[in-house]
Amino acid sequence: MSAQQPPSPTFAELGVAAEICQALSERGIVHTFAIQELTLPIALDGTDIIGQARTGMGKTLGFGVPLLDRVFDSADIAELDGTPRALVVTPTRELAVQVSADLEQVAKFTPVRVLTVYGGRPYEEQIDALRAGVDVIVGTPGRLIDLHNQGALKLDQVAILVLDEADEMLDLGFLPAIEKLLEALTHQHQTMLFSATMPGPILGLARSFMTKPIHIRAESAGSQQTHATTKQVVLQAHQMDKVAIIVRALQCADRGRTIIFTRTKRSAAEVANDLGVAGFTVGAVHGDLGQVAREESLQAFRDGIIDILVATDVAARGIDVDDVTHVINYQTPDDPMTYVHRIGRTGRAGHSGIAITLVGYDELSKWQAINSELGLDMPEPPRLFSTSPELYSMLGIPEDAQASVGESRRVFGGFSSTQRLRGPRTGSRHGDSKRDETAERITSPRPRRKARKR
Known part of the structure; x- marks a missing residue:
C-alpha cells in the first residue's frame, strides 16, 4: 500500500498575514492548491512571476493572496494613502467582477480597498471613486488606459501589476493597450503574469517588461490537461x-x-x-x-x-x-x-x-x-x-425523461429588442460572434482603518 500523500501547506505556514488567513478560513480555504503553493513564497518576496495553470487550478488566489498581503503589510510598499498600490488587468468585465469579488472577500479583515473598473458606464462615478481613495484596482485594459489618459488614474505608486488571462487578452486584441499600461509604469514594481497558455507574443511581452521572472507551472508538462475527475x-x-x-x-x-x-x-x-x-x-x-x-x-x-x-x-x-x-x-x-x-x-x-x-x-x-x-x-x-x-x-438519463419538464419559464438575462420568445428551433445557421464590448461596475470602497503590522 502506497503512503498517503501529505496535505499541501496552509496559507499560514507559507507566511500569509493572519488577517488574510482568517478571511480565507471563513470560506473553507486553509490548504493551498499547487499553483498557490508554488507561487506564494516567491510572490511574497516581490519577485516577478510567470504563472501557468489551466482553468480551475486556483490562480486567482495564487496572485491575489500575495498581492493583498504585500499591499497590506510589506516594508517595501508605502503606507496606504488612497493612491493605487496594485493593478490587476483582466480581459473581460465578467472576470474583472469575479476577481474583484474574490479580493474583497480575502481583504475583509484588512483596510485594503478594492475598486473595479471596466467600460460601458459613466466616467464620473469612477473618477469620484478614485478621488475618494482606493488601494487595489481591477479593470479591463481599455477603461484603465482612458482613466490614465484623463489623469484620473495615477500609476506612479503602483507597486504590483498583475496580468490575468494574458492569452485571452492577446486573442481579444488588447496587446497594444497592455503595452501602453506597461510603458506608463516606468518605476520599479513587481509584475505577475498569469496565463493558461504561453503563445509567442505573451512570452515576448514578458521578456520586454519583466525583470528576471520565474516561470511557474502548476503541473508537469506530461500531466493531463483535463481534470481526472x-x-x-x-x-x-x-x-x-x-x-x-x-x-x-x-x-x-x-x-x-x-x-x-x-x-x-x-x-x-x-x-x-x-x-x-x-x-x-x-x-x-x-x-x-x-x-x-x-x-x-x-x-x-x-x-x-x-x-x-x-x-x-x-x-x-x-x-x-x-x-x-x-x-x-x-x-x-x-x-x-x-x-x-x-x-x-x-x-x-x-x-x-x-x-x-x-x-x-x-x-x-x-x-x-x-x-x-x-x-x-x-x-x-x-x-x-x-x-x-x-x-x-x-x-444516466431516466427512462421517463420528456421533451419538456414543465411550463415555459423566463430566461434570466432576457433578450435584446430584436429578439422575441418563441418555441424550440428546428435548425439554424450561426454566424461568427463579434468581440464583446466592455462595460463598467464599481465596487463600494470600504471605510479606512489603520493597518496593523503583524
Whole structure:
C-alpha cells in the first residue's frame, strides 16, 4: 500500500498575514492548491512571476493572496494613502467582477480597498471613486488606459501589476493597450503574469517588461490537461436534434449546476430560449445582452436561483463556481485549448463532473484535431439521437425523461429588442460572434482603518 500523500501547506505556514488567513478560513480555504503553493513564497518576496495553470487550478488566489498581503503589510510598499498600490488587468468585465469579488472577500479583515473598473458606464462615478481613495484596482485594459489618459488614474505608486488571462487578452486584441499600461509604469514594481497558455507574443511581452521572472507551472508538462475527475462524453449529433439531446441530458438525477457553451451569441440566445420554453430555469450570458442583464444571469447562477447557464466563451470568463456538475458543448470548440478551458469548469476542487460534447456531422474533422492533440482516443464518436437507448445509458438519463419538464419559464438575462420568445428551433445557421464590448461596475470602497503590522 502506497503512503498517503501529505496535505499541501496552509496559507499560514507559507507566511500569509493572519488577517488574510482568517478571511480565507471563513470560506473553507486553509490548504493551498499547487499553483498557490508554488507561487506564494516567491510572490511574497516581490519577485516577478510567470504563472501557468489551466482553468480551475486556483490562480486567482495564487496572485491575489500575495498581492493583498504585500499591499497590506510589506516594508517595501508605502503606507496606504488612497493612491493605487496594485493593478490587476483582466480581459473581460465578467472576470474583472469575479476577481474583484474574490479580493474583497480575502481583504475583509484588512483596510485594503478594492475598486473595479471596466467600460460601458459613466466616467464620473469612477473618477469620484478614485478621488475618494482606493488601494487595489481591477479593470479591463481599455477603461484603465482612458482613466490614465484623463489623469484620473495615477500609476506612479503602483507597486504590483498583475496580468490575468494574458492569452485571452492577446486573442481579444488588447496587446497594444497592455503595452501602453506597461510603458506608463516606468518605476520599479513587481509584475505577475498569469496565463493558461504561453503563445509567442505573451512570452515576448514578458521578456520586454519583466525583470528576471520565474516561470511557474502548476503541473508537469506530461500531466493531463483535463481534470481526472471529469468524465468526458462525446457523440455525433444532428444539428436539429442537439437541443432535444440536451433537454434529456438535463434530466439526469445527479445533475447540479450546468454550463452550456456555444460558439456564437445568436446560438447562446436561441439555446437559452429553447430550454426556457422546455421549462428549465436558465440564464444567458452573451455579448448582445446589456450589462445589467448579464450580471443578473451570472448572479442568479452563483446564488443557485438558476442551475443552467448558456454562455459564449468570452462572456463565460469570470464564472468561478466550484460545484458545476455538467458542462455541455453545444458546438465543437474551435481548438484544443478552448475545449480544455470549457470542460475545466467542472470536476473542480475535488468534485466529480461530466463534460458532454455534441459534434455536428460537419464538425467531425474539427473534433478529430482536438482528439489527436489531447490524446483522447475518441476519433469517431458514436452517432446518437435524443431517442437512442445508448444515450440514456451513457448519461444516466431516466427512462421517463420528456421533451419538456414543465411550463415555459423566463430566461434570466432576457433578450435584446430584436429578439422575441418563441418555441424550440428546428435548425439554424450561426454566424461568427463579434468581440464583446466592455462595460463598467464599481465596487463600494470600504471605510479606512489603520493597518496593523503583524
